[in-house]
Amino acid sequence: xxxxxxxxxAKSKLEAEGCRLNRVNNIPVRRRKGTVQKGWAxxxxxxxxxxxxxxxxxxxxxxxxxxQIERLQDVVNCGGYAYLCKDDKGQPILIPFGKP
Numbered sequence: 001x002x003x004x005x006x007x008x009x010a011k012s013k014l015e016a017e018g019c020r021l022n023r024v025n026n027i028p029v030r031r032r033k034g035t036v037q038k039g040w041a042x043x044x045x046x047x048x049x050x051x052x053x054x055x056x057x058x059x060x061x062x063x064x065x066x067x068q069i070e071r072l073q074d075v076v077n078c079g080g081y082a083y084l085c086k087d088d089k090g091q092p093i094l095i096p097f098g099k100p
Contacts, residue, residue, distance in 0.1 A: 001087045006057045009092040010085035011043055014055060018048030021055070039067030041075075041082070052080035055094075060087040072097045 001009075011021050021043045041054035054075045056068050064072075064084070072082040076098035084095045 001059065001090065001092060003057055003059050003062075006059065006085050006087060006092050007042060010055050010057055010083070010094060013085075013092075013094055014043070014045075014053065014083070019045055019053050021045035021053065039065065039071040041068070041071065043085075047081060052078070053083075054080065055083040055085055056097075058084065058086045060089075062086075 007023060011023070014021055022045055024040060024042060024044050042057045043053075043055040045053050047053055052075060054072060056064060056072060058064065072084070075082040082097035084097050086093060086095070
């Protein structure tokens with residue numbers, strides 16, 4: 001699956017559970033530098049209860065960077081919900097990250 005397909009799937013799955021999410025890009029456009037710090041999740045938003053939600057999306061051959069691991073763990077440590085959406089042999093899966 002492509003990153004775009006995984007992102008769409010994760011967004012749909014989490015929104016079905018009542019979350020409100022937005023795709024966050026840190027890709028520079030033309031000469032403009034990206035504005036999001038390294039490590040911030042691909043999908044960010046909040047739950048129906050107002051709790052911060054972050055979801056990092058990874059294709060089959062992609063890995064979390066140390067900054068992404070640190071950021072997702074920080075979300076959990078601060079009381080938010082963090083997820084990893086990845087391709088598992090052609091099937092998307094959503095994994096809760098860390099322990100609240």
